[in-house]
Amino acid sequence: MDKLNLGATIPAYPMPVSLVGAQVDGKPNFLAVAWFSMVTYKPPRIAIALGKGHHTNPGIKKNQAFSLCLPSEDMVEVTDYCGIVSGKKSDKSKLFNIFYGELPAAPMIGECPLSMECRLVDTVATGLNEIFIGEIAGVYTEEQYLTDGHLDFEKMKPLILSQPDTAYWGLGKPLAKAWSVGKKIKAKS
């Protein structure tokens, strides 16, 4: 166990990548964001961490709303485009079939297998970024992505991003049941 210390750095590990939607200067805009996490079940909330300079941030603050849309593998080109081109320079509102739920300032992407619309409930500044905590008002999918009424991630084909090696990945194969496979160790202990 010879460990190497890479130092005080960000090991931007493979994480699912999302397209964050917001209404900015009167237009829907979408930004590729891999830095997000669920943060609480009750009420249902999700957090996203964005660099302060993004075109998206003032739109989220002004309208107190954003969306988080999960693209599939076959959306890799357009997702990457939304990460490399700023809404300051390019109109990204025509890239997708946009739909709305309850919140008029949370544009969502029809092509994404899973989308959620969020009301901004908290903003936390940290380093060069801002964390936006959103309360989920609605989660949208389609019948084709469900199996027996449940979200089926093999059908959704999430897109995963690792940053040190600048690579997009697919989701692999199911390995084991969660809250279950560890019971073998529990039985022995």
Added chain:
Amino acid sequence: MDKLNLGATIPAYPMPVSLVGAQVDGKPNFLAVAWFSMVTYKPPRIAIALGKGHHTNPGIKKNQAFSLCLPSEDMVEVTDYCGIVSGKKSDKSKLFNIFYGELPAAPMIGECPLSMECRLVDTVATGLNEIFIGEIAGVYTEEQYLTDGHLDFEKMKPLILSQPDTAYWGLGKPLAKAWSVGKKIKAKS
């Protein structure tokens, strides 16, 4: 595009799962946590969202430190065990070869291909959870997980968890280069 609204709920999408280490009641303890994200590069910080009732939380607050260790696919049983058994009931300090970097209250797991030690810099209460924001003091890996000096996630084999279907997954295949594949659209626009 017939969208179904699943309502105001948490679509706990496939996310990498970590083992969060903390010193609790004088002993190292490890909790399985999939709700984490990088939050800023400068300074390097990561956030984890934990239910308020976990055994781990008071240890993080008291010692102002925690670790985040990324298990590989072959650690699926022990990772799951650390999610289903509380440190209140079971001593999890003997499950792993523990090592330390700079922070004496951030126990790390030798078996994990990637681990980071963090100083607590902020705590944000949200719903039933607490978000701990940690500044990364060190990132630890081994030569066997590097290719040409860079983190190689195909060698690390990250473990991914989706919650609605209680499934662990492996990472799939690389699909495309990030900050690159989207240039095809940029060239056309």
